[in-house]
Amino acid sequence: MHLKYESQLREPLVYGDKNYHQVTEDIVRPIEAKPTRLWYIGFYIAVCLLLFGVYAIYRDVTYGIGQWNLNKTVGWGWDITNFVWWVGIGHAGTLISAILLLFRQGWRTGVNRAAEAMTIFAVMCAGQFPIWHMGRVWMAFFVLPYPNSRGPLWVNFNSPLLWDVFAISTYFTVSLLFWYSGLLPDFATVRDRAFTKLRKRLYGVAAFGWTGSTKHWQRHESLSLVLAGLSTPLVLSVHTIVSFDFATSVIPGWHTTIFPPYFVAGAIFSGFAMVQSLMVIIRKVFAMEDYITMGHIEAMNKVIVLTGSIVGVAYLTELFMGWYSQNKYEGYTFWYSRAYLFSPYGWSYWGMMACNVLSPQIFWFRKMRRNIFVTFFMSVIVNIGMWFERFVIIVTSLYRDYLPSSWSVYYSPTIWEIGFYAGTFGLFFTCFFLFAKYFPVIAIAEIKYVLKTTGEGYKGRMDKIEGESLETFVHDHAH
Amino acid sequence: MAKKKFVIGCFDDEAVLFPAVKKVRTAGYKIHDVYTPFAVHGLDHAMGLRETSLHTAGFIYGITGTTTALSCISWIFTKDWPLNIGGKPHFALPAWIPITFELTVLFAAVGMVLTFCYLCQLAPFVKKHHFHARSTDDLFVMVIECTDKTNTDDLQAFLTSGGAVETNVQVAEEGWWLGRYDQDEMPFQTKEIVAA
Numbered sequence: 001m002h003l004k005y006e007s008q009l010r011e012p013l014v015y016g017d018k019n020y021h022q023v024t025e026d027i028v029r030p031i032e033a034k035p036t037r038l039w040y041i042g043f044y045i046a047v048c049l050l051l052f053g054v055y056a057i058y059r060d061v062t063y064g065i066g067q068w069n070l071n072k073t074v075g076w077g078w079d080i081t082n083f084v085w086w087v088g089i090g091h092a093g094t095l096i097s098a099i100l101l102l103f104r105q106g107w108r109t110g111v112n113r114a115a116e117a118m119t120i121f122a123v124m125c126a127g128q129f130p131i132w133h134m135g136r137v138w139m140a141f142f143v144l145p146y147p148n149s150r151g152p153l154w155v156n157f158n159s160p161l162l163w164d165v166f167a168i169s170t171y172f173t174v175s176l177l178f179w180y181s182g183l184l185p186d187f188a189t190v191r192d193r194a195f196t197k198l199r200k201r202l203y204g205v206a207a208f209g210w211t212g213s214t215k216h217w218q219r220h221e222s223l224s225l226v227l228a229g230l231s232t233p234l235v236l237s238v239h240t241i242v243s244f245d246f247a248t249s250v251i252p253g254w255h256t257t258i259f260p261p262y263f264v265a266g267a268i269f270s271g272f273a274m275v276q277s278l279m280v281i282i283r284k285v286f287a288m289e290d291y292i293t294m295g296h297i298e299a300m301n302k303v304i305v306l307t308g309s310i311v312g313v314a315y316l317t318e319l320f321m322g323w324y325s326q327n328k329y330e331g332y333t334f335w336y337s338r339a340y341l342f343s344p345y346g347w348s349y350w351g352m353m354a355c356n357v358l359s360p361q362i363f364w365f366r367k368m369r370r371n372i373f374v375t376f377f378m379s380v381i382v383n384i385g386m387w388f389e390r391f392v393i394i395v396t397s398l399y400r401d402y403l404p405s406s407w408s409v410y411y412s413p414t415i416w417e418i419g420f421y422a423g424t425f426g427l428f429f430t431c432f433f434l435f436a437k438y439f440p441v442i443a444i445a446e447i448k449y450v451l452k453t454t455g456e457g458y459k460g461r462m463d464k465i466e467g468e469s470l471e472t473f474v475h476d477h478a479h
Numbered sequence: 480m481a482k483k484k485f486v487i488g489c490f491d492d493e494a495v496l497f498p499a500v501k502k503v504r505t506a507g508y509k510i511h512d513v514y515t516p517f518a519v520h521g522l523d524h525a526m527g528l529r530e531t532s533l534h535t536a537g538f539i540y541g542i543t544g545t546t547t548a549l550s551c552i553s554w555i556f557t558k559d560w561p562l563n564i565g566g567k568p569h570f571a572l573p574a575w576i577p578i579t580f581e582l583t584v585l586f587a588a589v590g591m592v593l594t595f596c597y598l599c600q601l602a603p604f605v606k607k608h609h610f611h612a613r614s615t616d617d618l619f620v621m622v623i624e625c626t627d628k629t630n631t632d633d634l635q636a637f638l639t640s641g642g643a644v645e646t647n648v649q650v651a652e653e654g655w656w657l658g659r660y661d662q663d664e665m666p667f668q669t670k671e672i673v674a675a
Contacts, residue, residue: 152560154560157575163577163581166581167581174584174585177592188615189616193615195665201659201660204606208603211615212514214512214523215531215599216599219598222533226537230537445517448516
C-alpha cells in the first residue's frame with residue numbers, strides 16, 4: 001500500500017539506481033569536501049562587489065542621496081528599478097515551494113531548497129533600496145507603527161508604500177521560516193554523519209535536536225502544508241502590492257488596472273530565470289545532474305515561456321489602451337516616450353520587448369527547452385529584459401511630466417548608483433556561495449520521499465505492476 | 480528525567496517496517512517511537528498516533544492577526560488621530576485589507592512555527608538521545624519501551640523475525656537536555672573524502 005505506483009511514461013525525477021544512503025552521500029558530498037578553487041574565486045569576486053556596495057552606501061549616508069543623479073521629475077531611478085527587480089526575482093522560490101506543493105508537482109523537490117534560498121537572498125537585496133533611499137536612514141524606524149512621543153504620529157495605513165513595508169517584511173519572515181523548517185531534518189542528516197567535532201557541534205546547533213520521530217514528522221508535514229497554503233496568496237499579494245506603489249498614483253503609464261496580474265506574471269518570469277541561471281551552475285559544479293534533471297529544466301522553461309507571453313500580452317494591452325483611451329498624456333507616454341524607438345529612452349523599451357517577449361518564444365521548441373546552453377543564455381537575457389521593464393516603467397513615465405519647463409535632462413546613473421546595485425549582487429552571491437558550501441542544496445528528506453516512486457531504478461521495476469490485472473492493481477496499489 | 484530501557488530494531492525498507500509495526504503492536508509491546516529519515520506517510524496511523532492539531536492552532540493565530548490589524552488600524556484612524564485625507568472616510572476598510580491580510584499570514588506562520596518547535600521540543604543547543612546514527616540517513620529505527628517483564632532476548636528475536644536488520648538494547652534518557660553533539664559517535668569518520 002505504501003509502495004506507490006507511477007507510470008513509466010513519466011520522466012524519472014531522480015536518475016540512476018540509487019538507494020537512500022546514496023542520496024545522502026550525493027547531496028552532502030559538497031558540504032564535506034573542501035571548496036574548489038572555482039568556489040574561492042567566485043566567493044572572492046562576490047565579496048569584492050559587496051565591499052564596493054558598502055562603500056557606495058557609506059557615501060550615500062555621508063553625503064546624502066544627492067550623489068545619485070535623481071532630479072526634479074525623476075525622483076525614482078535606478079534605486080526603485082533595482083528594488084522591484086530584486087523583489088520580482090524573489091518570487092520564484094516561494095512559488096516553487098508553496099504553489100507547486102499545493103498543485104502536487106513532484107519536480108519541485110529537486111529545486112525547491114535552492115530556489116527558496118535564492119528568494120530569501122533576493123528579498124534581502126531588494127530591501128536595501130527603499131531603506132537607503134530614505135536618505136536619513138537613521139529615521140527608518142518611523143515606518144513602524146508604534147505608540148510614540150511624536151504626537152503620537154502614526155503612519156498612513158491607506159498608503160501603498162506602507163502596505164509594501166508590511167508585505168515585504170512578512171514575505172521575508174514567512175519565506176525564512178518555511179525554508180528553515182524544511183532544513184531542520186537535513187541539518188540533522190549532516191550532523192549525524194559529520195566526522196569532525198566542529199561540524200558535529202555546529203550542525204547540532206543548527207538542527208535544533210531533530211531526531212526524525214514519527215510524531216515530529218507528522219507535525220512537520222502539517223506545518224509545511226499550512227505554510228504552503230499561507231504562502232500561496234502571500235506571494236501573489238507581495239508583487240500585487242509592489243504594483244500598487246505605481247498603479248494607485250496618477251502618473252501616466254502607471255495609472256493602470258492591469259498592473260497587479262502583469263507584475264505578478266513578470267515576477268514569476270524573472271524569478272524562474274534566476275533559478276535557471278543558478279541551477280544550471282549548481283548541477284554542473286556539484287555534479288547533481290541526477291537530481292536536477294533535464295526534466296526539471298524543461299518544466300521551468302515552460303513556466304518561462306508562459307509567463308513571458310503573459311507579460312507580452314500586458315505590454316500590448318497597455319499600448320492599445322494608450323490609444324483607445326484617447327487620453328493625450330497616456331498616448332504620449334506609451335506611444336512617444338516608450339514605443340517610439342528614437343525617443344530618448346526608446347532603446348530601453350525595445351530592449352525590453354526583445355528580451356522578454358520575442359526571445360523566450362524559442363522555448364516553444366522542445367529541443368531548445370532541453371538545451372543547457374540555450375537555457376542559461378536565455379535566463380540571463382530574461383533577467384536583463386525584466387530589469388529594462390522596471391526601468392521603462394519608472395523612468396519613461398517620470399522624465400517628462402505635465403509641465404515641459406520641468407522636463408529633466410537625460411537621466412543616467414552615477415557610479416554610486418551603479419555601485420549600490422553592484423553591491424547587492426555582491427550580497428546576493430556572497431550569501432549564495434556560503435549557502436552552496438554549507439547547506440544541503442537539495443532537500444534530502446524530500447528526495448528520499450519521492451525516490452521509490454520516481455527514481456529511475458525503481459520505475460524500471462514497475463513492469464510487474466503494469467502487467468497485473470486491473471482488479472489486482474486497484475486492490476494493491478490504489479489508495 | 481529517569482533513564483529507561485529500550486529495545487531497538489532497525490529496518491532498511493519501509494515496506495518491511497509497516498507489517499513489523501503491526502506485528503509488534505498486536506503482540507502487545509509499547510512502541511516508544513519510530514525514527515525515520517523522511518516522512519513515511521501512513522506510519523503515524525499504523526502506530527496509532529492521533530492527528531496533529533497544529534493547523535487548528537495556525538487558524539487561531541491567523542484570526543488573532545486579523546483582529547489585531549483591524550482593531551489597531553481602526554482605533555488609530557478613527558479615535559486616536561483621525562487624519563483628514565482628501566475628505567475621505569476615516570473608516571477606510573478597503574484600504575486596510577492589504578495590511579490586515581499580511582498580518583494574518585504573519586501571525587499564523589510565526590505562531591505555528593513556534594508552536595511546532597515547542598511541541599517537538601526543538602531549539603538550538605537542545606540535545607536528545609539518538610538510538611541509531613543512521614536514522615537520519617537510511618534506517619527506520621523502531622524503539623520499544625521495556626517493562627519489568629520484558630524479555631529482551633525474545634523481543635530482539637521477534638524483531639529479527641519481523642525483518643529487522645539490526646537489533647540491540649539501550650538504556651537511555653527519553654527527554655531532552657542542553658548539550659553538544661561533538662562527543663557523539665562518528666560512524667563515518669574513516670570515510671575517504673573525494674574533492675567535489
